[in-house]
Amino acid sequence: MAEPGTDTDDFAALEQLIVGEIPDVTSIPDEALDLVEQVRDLVEATVLTDVGADVRSAAAGLVAQATELLKAATHPSAVRFARTPDGRIDQLAQAGSGMLNPQAPRMVIRPVLDAVDVGAEPRSVEVVADCVLTAAHSGPPGRAHGGVVATLLDHLLGIATSAAGRPGFTAGLEIRYRDATPYDVPLEVRARWTHRDGRKSFATGEILAQGRVTAEATGVFVAPRDMQARWQRDAEARPEPADAGQA
Numbered sequence: 001m002a003e004p005g006t007d008t009d010d011f012a013a014l015e016q017l018i019v020g021e022i023p024d025v026t027s028i029p030d031e032a033l034d035l036v037e038q039v040r041d042l043v044e045a046t047v048l049t050d051v052g053a054d055v056r057s058a059a060a061g062l063v064a065q066a067t068e069l070l071k072a073a074t075h076p077s078a079v080r081f082a083r084t085p086d087g088r089i090d091q092l093a094q095a096g097s098g099m100l101n102p103q104a105p106r107m108v109i110r111p112v113l114d115a116v117d118v119g120a121e122p123r124s125v126e127v128v129a130d131c132v133l134t135a136a137h138s139g140p141p142g143r144a145h146g147g148v149v150a151t152l153l154d155h156l157l158g159i160a161t162s163a164a165g166r167p168g169f170t171a172g173l174e175i176r177y178r179d180a181t182p183y184d185v186p187l188e189v190r191a192r193w194t195h196r197d198g199r200k201s202f203a204t205g206e207i208l209a210q211g212r213v214t215a216e217a218t219g220v221f222v223a224p225r226d227m228q229a230r231w232q233r234d235a236e237a238r239p240e241p242a243d244a245g246q247a
């Protein structure tokens with residue numbers, strides 16, 4: 001048994017969760033999505049509220065009741081996979097855009113129709129997402145918190161490496177904050193895989209608000225050794241195409 005956090009352990013966990021039936025996102029009940037939206041609204045209302053202590057106290061009691069209701073049955077982990085209509089496998093509880101995680105910003109990834117199978121010869125695929133942050137994501141007056149901006153970019157750059165067929169864990173992320181990223185304004189987040197070097201995948205991306213770039217990112221994503229070894233084996237087993245590249 002590998003130590004927690006080692007390559008082997010990470011890979012085994014992924015294998016275990018990915019092997020078998022992956023439900024379709026359309027199987028998520030509307031009530032589950034509604035709960036997430038309600039909690040997001042609750043968080044924003046909590047940030048903005050100006051009610052008195054007695055109302056806050058009453059609200060805290062109601063929230064505590066809701067928490068107890070939800071804790072009546074829990075999953076053993078925060079990892080749940082589902083297949084999106086474009087064929088991607090999403091982790092529904094992740095904090096970047098997870099449909100079942102109210103802490104994730106409202107970021108909706110547009111369909112990625114030309115994704116490369118994981119481990120196949122990689123190719124750059126642009127991934128675009130629409131996002132609206134709220135006052136709950138604020139930092140300095142009138143602008144989003146820099147860490148939240150980094151979350152959006154980390155997530156979409158990660159998705160871009162998956163769409164290109166070479167996913168990995170974020171090993172490095174460099175953000176250039178060029179301008180204020182506003183909240184309550186539609187944002188477009190874009191990312192693309194650029195190239196690789198062995199286990200390392202490189203990606204770039206940016207956030208635009210009303211056509212203006214507010215932040216740019218470059219990231220390096222490293223695949224666990226076991227995963228790279230499997231891709232290498234799969235590539236060697238495939239018939240050699242005329243313009244074959246490095247696995």
Ligand SMILES: CCCCCCCC(=O)SCCNC(=O)CCNC(=O)[C@H](O)C(C)(C)COP(=O)(O)OP(=O)(O)OC[C@H]1O[C@@H](n2cnc3c(N)ncnc32)[C@H](O)[C@@H]1OP(=O)(O)O
Pocket residue numbers: 007090091094096154155156158159168169170171172173198199200220222223224225
């Ligand atoms: C479903 C959601 C999809 C979206 C996902 C969003 C992305 C995420 O949030 S991932 C979660 C956050 N990131 C993590 O938890 C990663 C934590 N780090 C780790 O687990 C490990 O450091 C890991 C697996 C990345 C790399 O460890 P390890 O396999 O030992 O690799 P290591 O030998 O250190 O480095 C491998 C190569 O990468 C290079 N490298 C590592 N970090 C960097 C960096 N920041 N910049 C450039 N190169 C780097 C190393 O120099 C080395 O290069 P070479 O092979 O040429 O010598």
